[in-house]
Amino acid sequence: MSQNIYDVTVIGGGPAGLFSAFYAGLREMKTKIIDGQEKLGGKVHLYPQKMIWDIGGTEPIAAGQLIEKSIAQGLTFEPDVVLNTIVTNIQKDNDDYFTITTSTGEEHYSKSVIITIGGGGMIKPVKLNIDNAHLFENKNLHYAVPDIERFIDKKILITGGSYSAVDWANDLSPIAREIHIIYRGDDLTAHEADVSRLKKNGVEIMTQSVVTGVSGGDRMELVEITNNQTGEASTHAYDELIVNHGYDQENLLFRENKLGLNLENDFFVKAAPTGITNVPGIFAAGDCIRYTGKVNLIAGAYADAVNAVNNAKTHIDPKADQFAMVSSHNQRFKSKNQKLMY
Template sequence: MTKDIYDITIIGSGPAGLFSAFYAGLREMKTKILEGNPELGGKVKVYPQKMVWDVGGVKPVTGQQLIDDSIEQALTFDPAVELNTIVTGISKDDDGIFNIHTESKTVHYSRTVIVAIGGSGIISHQKIDVPSAESYEGKGLHYTVFDVKDFDNKDVLVSGGGPTAVDWGNDLAPNARSLTLIYRGDKVRALEADITRMQNNGVRMITNTEIVDFNGHNEVSSVKLYNNKTGEHYEQEYDAVLINHGYNKDNLLFKENKIDIELVDNFYIPASSTGETKVEGVYAAGDCVKYPGKVHLIAGAYQDAVNAVNNAKLFIQPDAHKTAEVSSHNHILDEKNMKYMYSEETLKNQ
């Protein structure tokens, strides 16, 4: 069987992985993205409603908009994309080709690899374990906030006792008809200033309380609650319920690893400031990498991505230029620039 071998395979599709894919295309490399989740975006998908200010030269945008734009940019040169693909290990065969092993036992082949799995590996919401929960998902029951306007003029219940739950309370309270935050413990775990702000915004906060079930025809209309301190069961009407009970974090990448990379602090990949690991041909970018001076911002992820791709290019083709030509003068982008520079009518008449 003929192996479909890529120049570069990027594991992960957060900001570092997505920009790696774009830049690899700019360097005319045959590129593949492997993502363990069912959609591209990485950890930024966890806070889609939050405003992101720290990307240079970009006006404040929501996490969702940033990821949408990053995905569009990443797909500029049509990389192959494999979703729901959990990488469990990397080995190298006798021909010097990296074999990327997955949980489904599929193997992907690549001349170089960039690991860009973020600071938490594969991340997913911990779902609430009550009988009817699954049937109400997206029908009044939510695990994230995509747009605060979706909760305008609604009676909202937030279940969770951490910083994210409190952030939701503060973000949604100004326009919600009412907002209640419940937590199964006796003390909410967030900054006191954020809790005070939430209470000043009119949010009702109830501790020692948890959800036991949902009611409603086609969508949530009421919630069954239980006070674990008094033993009381009661029911309350709500239009929307938000759950933040934490996240599942999995890093299976080195489960079946056959290359010599020893993690730092059981997770971080030690590398140079230009993304090189101790294994030639394997690079790391973004929050999963650790080196002196590492910048843990999205802006830092972009620099990591560029360095990793440039080193991968030189590994395959030692006589290549050390970097790609800057985009403002790069002729690879001439045709693609047309749709941004001219109106559709102008382009039709050319």
């Protein structure tokens, strides 16, 4: 059993979780990451082409690039990574470690736990409710905009009337050949100024309309659109389809809350600014944590991660230093620095 017990298990593989794993490695802790998605990166995957300006010491960076860099950094000290696995419960039946139960039925064991599941838990896009829609996913049916260049000179249909849908229509209008946006209601729900901009950009808006069919060969070629009021259906050719129907939130970890964590609105952990929760050995970082003065930025998630790791370190080893040596002088990087410098 001892070889299967980790010093710290990080639940969540977004920016806070990845930086927690990096910093835990820096502190020579045996580390594991468990994430419910099929790949690391967290919610940033929902907006990979959006520019992030508010991280200190770096120029504006596309969210997708930030994901790649965050993953590389998070894996610096080779933590074990478990994907497609949702944590459903944490319990402490032993004085030395926690038992972490997952949706797959597997159990993981850890001396400390850092929760970094983001605000509201795992978020999944609401899929297009059409039988064969899945055949065109990752081809030309999208639930996020993966790469702006693929939309150059394309005829695009966007379904959804929220801020995100309208925002993508406006962002893509300078490069697309033609954009149509459809919404099931009477009026788009985005901000009035953004809708006005949409019209100025020449985007065609169809309300009271929904996608009722998609067809094609290797790629989607035709989309059936039905008018809610008249029931009339028409078929149109599109190069790309972007679906923005909102997101489902799933947080099985807090559903039972057998540990008795102090929660806010059943989705957020109430903790100290140091990441310490009311349960000894359980810490939190990133958007899932709530405390006075909390900064809901990726930059703030990094600070949360450092605090959580430092306190996890002293929890399992009270004689350890509260803080790690800064990276510029830390012996943990000596060999890595030599490779980079020479």
